[in-house]
Each structure stands twice: as structure tokens, then as C-alpha cells.
Amino acid sequence: MELKxxxxxxxxxxxxxxxxxxxGTGSTARLFIAALGQRWRDGAYRDLRCVPTSKETAQxxxxxxxxxxxxxxxxxxxxxxxxxxxxxxxxxxxxxxNLIKGLGKAALREKIIEMHALRFIVIVDESKLVPRLGxxxxxxxxxxxxxEVSVRWLEGLGCRAELWRDDAGRPxxxxxxxxLARCWFSQGIxxxxxxARRLADQPGIVEHGLFLGMATDVIVARQNGVExxxxxxxxx
Numbered sequence: 293m294e295l296k297x298x299x300x301x302x303x304x305x306x307x308x309x310x311x312x313x314x315x316g317t318g319s320t321a322r323l324f325i326a327a328l329g330q331r332w333r334d335g336a337y338r339d340l341r342c343v344p345t346s347k348e349t350a351q352x353x354x355x356x357x358x359x360x361x362x363x364x365x366x367x368x369x370x371x372x373x374x375x376x377x378x379x380x381x382x383x384x385x386x387x388x389x390n391l392i393k394g395l396g397k398a399a400l401r402e403k404i405i406e407m408h409a410l411r412f413i414v415i416v417d418e419s420k421l422v423p424r425l426g427x428x429x430x431x432x433x434x435x436x437x438x439x440e441v442s443v444r445w446l447e448g449l450g451c452r453a454e455l456w457r458d459d460a461g462r463p464x465x466x467x468x469x470x471x472l473a474r475c476w477f478s479q480g481i482x483x484x485x486x487x488a489r490r491l492a493d494q495p496g497i498v499e500h501g502l503f504l505g506m507a508t509d510v511i512v513a514r515q516n517g518v519e520x521x522x523x524x525x526x527x528x
């Protein structure tokens with residue numbers, strides 16, 4: 293069994309009947325959703341409500357027969373738009389459980405959903421653990437209008453930045469009809485909080501892949517077993 297599948301299966305232990313679940317996007321999240329769907333078909337749960345973080349995830353959820361819902365629908369039914377649990381992968385995890393996410397091209401929707409979860413469990417293999425964020429690329433979502441100008445501004449942050457393009461040279465388009473840039477910091481990101489603030493304040497930048505202070509638990513699959521790193525569960 294590959295390590296990320298081991299982490300995904302371990303995360304199932306946190307799912308209880310009656311939960312409202314946020315479901316992430318990407319290869320590791322797909323493994324978790326597939327295992328969740330199998331348990332649903334086996335009758336382990338009778339009442340789940342699943343909130344997807346991308347069109348891709350929604351398609352997988354529907355194909356498995358899992359019940360879909362949105363935060364807006366929860367609110368309309370006089371429920372607070374709060375999820376019991378969200379489960380997703382990550383591209384990098386630092387010692388404080390800060391994350392880089394979004395190389396699955398869904399960071400904006402992931403952040404909107406996962407910020408509403410009382411418990412946000414991140415499932416990774418040990419290769420995703422880093423001493424400092426920024427070992428790899430940081431994805432940034434930006435509007436197509438004057439996108440190259442936004443990329444030039446990103447380079448002014450001390451990184452190498454470029455539009456993320458497909459094999460045909462076209463910019464990748466997110467579910468929100470925006471484009472993506474990738475930023476590489478040669479020495480890593482020294483101050484993620486300050487960087488996140490600067491990105492949030494810049495017109496044209498829609499969202500970024502820094503998920504700071506959001507994860508409550510990280511399930512790490514290692515060659516010698518599974519480790520769970522836990523912080524305090526959030527309250528609203």
C-alpha cells in the first residue's frame with residue numbers, strides 16, 4: 293500500500309455518521325473519497341453530507357453515490373455553514389502545521405470550504421514535511437486581466453514567478469475561470485504570515501496557497517507507520 297493511501301485510510305477513523313464533511317481536491321484526497329464511498333456503499337454510514345472543493349471532487353462524490361450539499365444550502369436550511377470535518381492533502385507541511393496547498397489547482401475553493409471546518413485533517417506522506425515552507429512552488433490564483441503584470445509584481449517579492457501553462461502553452465484555468473501563477477523562493481519563505489498579507493492586499497491576486505493556522509491535525513504516513521500531529525480543535 294502506498295503511503296498516501298495509508299494516510300487516507302487512517303483519516304476514515306475520524307468520520308462519524310451524521311457528519312457534514314468538506315472533501316478536498318487532488319490525488320491524496322481522491323484516495324480518501326474513494327475509501328469513504330466504499331464504506332458508504334457497505335452501509336457503515338447512513339447520514340453524511342459532503343461539500344466538495346472542486347468540480348472534479350464533486351464528480352467523484354456523485355459517482356460514488358455520496359450525498360452532496362453546499363455551505364449555502366446548509367445556511368438556507370437554518371444550519372450554520374460549519375462543517376464537522378474537512379479532509380484534504382497538502383503539498384508542504386511545516387513544524388507549526390502551516391501548509392502550502394493548491395498544486396491541484398483548487399486552492400481558493402479549498403480554503404473557502406476548509407476554513408468552515410471545526411476540524412481540518414491533512415493527510416500526507418512523510419515527503420511533504422518541510423522545515424520551512426517554500427521548498428517547492430507556491431501557487432497563486434489571479435484574474436486573467438493584465439495577468440502578466442501581476443506575475444511581474446510577484447517577482448518583486450523576491451521569487452521567480454511564471455504563469456502556469458498546460459502542454460499546449462495555454463494558461464491553466466481554475467473552476468473560478470481565473471489563471472494560476474507559480475512562485476519559487478530560492479531560500480524558502482522566511483515569513484509566511486507577512487507574505488500572505490501582501491498577497492491578500494494586492495489587486496489582481498485572488499488567492500494563494502498559504503494555509504496558515506488552519507490545520508488541526510496532520511496524518512503523516514511514514515515507512516514505519518502512521519503519525520498523527522494534533523493541535524486544538526477550532527470553535528466558532
